[in-house]
Amino acid sequence: MTTMERIHCDYAIEAKGLCKSFDDFQLQNISFSLPCGTIMGLIGENGAGKTTTLKLLLGMLRREQGSVRLLNLLPEENEAEVKAHTGTVLAQGFFYEELSPKQMNTILRRCHPFWDEAYFLQLLKQFGLPLQKRYKDMSQGMRAKLKLAAAMAPHPQLLLLDEPTSGLDPVARSQFLDLLLEFIQDETCSILLSSHITSDLEKVADYTAYLHQGQLLFCEETSVLLEHYAVVRCGWQDFQQLLPEEYVSYRKNAFGCDVLIRDRNVFSARHPEAVLDPASLETIMTLYAERR
């Protein structure tokens, strides 16, 4: 293992105006920054552009417009250095079915300049992964853990994780989240985590970015989102008296209407009689998606 020096920077990711077009999908003008020492959750429905965004950051797809800086470096000019300091877990593509973690270790320690064999073996032990078990014989949860162990073994400064917890049971997910929180104790480390499991993100993400149909609808501090956003449950007639600028979106149901509002304090001041429920990330996401 080569000695690794930490890259000091304010932002682990700086993405500006990323655009990418496919035949049936367009990612439009995605801009966000991830401060070092924080976790950002990337949420969005299937096909919203989360994986495409991650692939654009990694240079796996060529962007049509925009710029990317990872750890204050331009990936196109410092590809090897950026990737040496970045750990990635993608939903698709990993190791060969016939190989075991032991063989993976033998291969990857020769492929990665900062591969820490002892740490990899320690992670395998911590995750309860047998060294000799072939990848094809592993459960979905074991595979997810192995992918994470391989991503973390070189002590990266930036983790890009695409749906890493899918397939994990609640106990394993909780362990996994603890590991992420431990990872960012080193303030030079950061994580971009794409996930459908919004309750996980509420626990660990400092920032939440929401992608919808290829557009970034918001990128805000998770605590601010959870503190300020609220859901008003009211009748249809009460809803019709609201001004459009007072709410983000609404959903009609059998009993009336669920209305998503952006600032509970402002709304309460205008409508002291209204009953406001806290809005979870899932509620915010689903109601935002239905915005008209």
Place this chain on the structure above:
Amino acid sequence: MLGLLLKDIYNLKKTGRTLSLFLVLYGAFAVLSGEFSILSGLCAMIAVLLPISAFSLDQSSQWNVYAVTLPIRRRLLVTSRYVFTLLCLGVMTALQILVGGFVLVQSYGISEMSDHLLTCLFIDSVLLFLLSLGCAALFRFGPEKGRIVMMAIAMLPAAALLLFTKLMPEAMLLTLSDAAFRALPFLSAFKNGQPIYLWSAALFCLAASLLCFGLSCLYSCRYMEKQEF
């Protein structure tokens, strides 16, 4: 590079074990019967088959998608596969030379070794040329389509030559061959089997095939650099 080569070797260990069994069987048959053409054919087949299998395994596990997230240059991913291909060809050629040589020395004496080496050189040149086209096709089209393209490339010239000789009247073929010998006098040397000419031609073919292999590697590197995952 070593890690990437190890990956292919680990992956093909199982296939290699099965193929080794065949090699041992046909090797024993060659030594006992003095007939090693089946073994030569098998060696040539394995030299082509192993790299193709490596491509198929890459695709089924989507290795390249993972590999481009690692600090490995895309160029190295391609080069390592070409080196692995050369390694397979090298090992199979060595086996062919050793077993064939042993059989020939046992049956006819050391004098036949020169012809045997010459034959191996020609076979290697043809295989290397075929693998040059094949590897480029496999990188470009993937193992499914690439395999078909590779077979088409290998079969088409042979089929065209066969068709040509079948359709042409024999008299015209003889006239053509006479004209060729008159125009290119050194061809008579091959016809008469003069060793210096044959060795020069074999080495020239090998050099040309190596050049094709290098160019194929360059093409695949360029393709890989531009590929999106």
